[in-house]
Amino acid sequence: MLETTTENVVRSWVDGWIASRMAAPPTVESWGYTVDVGIAGHVTRHVFDATGGAVREADVRKVAGAVRTGGTWLKIFADPALTAPWLGPEWWIDDEPGYLMTVPLAPAPAHLLTAPDGYRLRSWSRGGVVRTMVTAADGALAARGQIAVVGATAVADQIETSAEHRRKGLGSLVMRVLATAAHDQGAQTGVLAGTPDGHALYTSLGWQVLAPLTSAKYLDPHER
Template structure:
């Protein structure tokens, strides 16, 4: 199993309050418990090490709706291994990582009029930035699990983009995780978020395919 994928799985379940991952020969099964996201299967390999037989075996065993499959390989490759009852996100996500240093400077304060709040609960640190009118401007969360920490659910409201709020959220999360002893941060990002993460020093590690069983 790839160490970064393992770290991402361990941190993601803490971040989302999902069930502890069940180890499989090919990766992990995670019960999430949402109507549209009941369970997810995560392949433990990366890139060319993701095996066609493993993907097909997992996919063929799924019969109910709301089940997701995550594979850190090119969607064009993985799509060909899945049956017609699987929807595959045409935009490849990305697995990324960043070294964390305990002596990194604190992030700058938010722009004038914006308010930043940080709190920790249940092993997850959350950051919220609100606009001058009190509306949500940006948010994100991070789940440290020892030496690694997983960044999750980072978003900036469309009306508040290009004001440095995404970077503010990320730096605040990274600083909080480093203060708790994490030395590597991991995330599974979207194509839209990749440019932000790379501007903050994150390194691209592998593409990510997200597929959902449609039961249609």
């Protein structure tokens, strides 16, 4: 695991995620960023700009202690085993860490950018975000993903493969198509916040872990 702790990677991820999800511009805080998302179950998120051992317990406790609204999320770039004791019982915490990951971007060879037999690949760009979709022969969604280019950085987001179409290389295809498109737009570095399920895929494509990620959600009383 890489031990680099760079605030600019977190900010790049925040900016790219905002572009990808069409969220509000971030409010810069002394400890990181507040982003208004504005959807049910995900109203606002607070992202801490430190990673690993540089994350300050006092900052997390202060921010978490001020939250009173369900649908508020915390994104903390440290292992849940470290951060969970800093949060109260009103917080749901994913006990498996996600990962902040990066990779130098490069175009893939043309023969690796085509769908396998029985599948159809389509990509398009709108609002600065490139989207890729793979469908099966019957038109069902097999895999998808999107990437937002912000300056020299591209943030991959919402990478998904349907359960019945996994282990067929479709996730790798989506990632290669997105990385190539971002590189063609001038991006040099890819960044993503990956789930435990996605970790193996991203690692196989050369992505490296910068820091683990704690995701925590403030629960309404009826959810506790």
